[in-house]
Amino acid sequence: AQRVTQPEKLLSVFKGAPVELKCNYSYSGSPELFWYVQYSRQRLQLLLRHISRESIKGFTADLNKGETSFHLKKPFAQEEDSAMYYCALRNAGGTSYGKLTFGQGTILTVHP
Amino acid sequence: EPEVTQTPSHQVTQMGQEVILRCVPISNHLYFYWYRQILGQKVEFLVSFYNNEISEKSEIFDDQFSVERPDGSNFTLKIRSTKLEDSAMYFCASRPGLARGEQYFGPGTRLTVT
Numbered sequence: 001a002q003r004v005t006q007p008e009k010l011l012s013v014f015k016g017a018p019v020e021l022k023c024n025y026s027y028s029g030s031p032e033l034f035w036y037v038q039y040s041r042q043r044l045q046l047l048l049r050h051i052s053r054e055s056i057k058g059f060t061a062d063l064n065k066g067e068t069s070f071h072l073k074k075p076f077a078q079e080e081d082s083a084m085y086y087c088a089l090r091n092a093g094g095t096s097y098g099k100l101t102f103g104q105g106t107i108l109t110v111h112p
Numbered sequence: 113e114p115e116v117t118q119t120p121s122h123q124v125t126q127m128g129q130e131v132i133l134r135c136v137p138i139s140n141h142l143y144f145y146w147y148r149q150i151l152g153q154k155v156e157f158l159v160s161f162y163n164n165e166i167s168e169k170s171e172i173f174d175d176q177f178s179v180e181r182p183d184g185s186n187f188t189l190k191i192r193s194t195k196l197e198d199s200a201m202y203f204c205a206s207r208p209g210l211a212r213g214e215q216y217f218g219p220g221t222r223l224t225v226t
Binding site for chain 2: 036097099101103
């Protein structure tokens with residue numbers, strides 16, 4: 001079975017401070033990991049995915065297979081980063097139709 | 113930019129009634145999904161649909177649930193006889209045929225069963 005754990009339900013930081021949203025996963029196959037973001041009253045949207053290895057809005061995430069983690073980081077948080085963040089996993093294998101397994105989500109609040 | 117749309121945005125129904133939640137996926141996408149999120153809980157997969165049939169479903173997706181793509185554009189989720197515990201936000205998603213294509217989500221329908 002696949003499982004995604006986000007241990008922090010709430011995370012508060014001040015503007016300009018570094019932020020790290022934790023995500024751990026459990027999956028025996030070959031996973032694809034994603035971070036989705038949901039701003040207030042907006043839809044879920046993809047923030048980044050591990051296979052892209054790119055930085056979006058200053059955020060990065062590295063897949064650590066040894067620690068089964070995919071933590072989301074940003075060196076200097078901005079007020080507009082305040083949102084709900086979801087870590088999600090997808091089976092990268094051939095028989096998958098692409099369902100996503102989500103973590104509980106972390107509400108990030110960046111204070112001025 | 114094309115978006116997934118969902119109607120209605122909020123549906124209130126009485127226990128035991130049938131509801132149909134509607135979604136219009138992005139037009140050239142091939143894979144379609146329904147997820148739900150009970151208040152305060154995680155987003156959970158319900159069902160995936162490909163090539164006009166269910167490709168995968170979760171334990172939640174029992175005989176009370178059904179999906180249909182009636183006309184090549186709409187993608188519907190029907191709950192035959194709603195229960196109080198069906199109250200949740202229901203999200204539709206679609207993705208292109210690429211093996212690693214991104215899923216695009218709709219804004220959700222909030223279903224309230226009284």
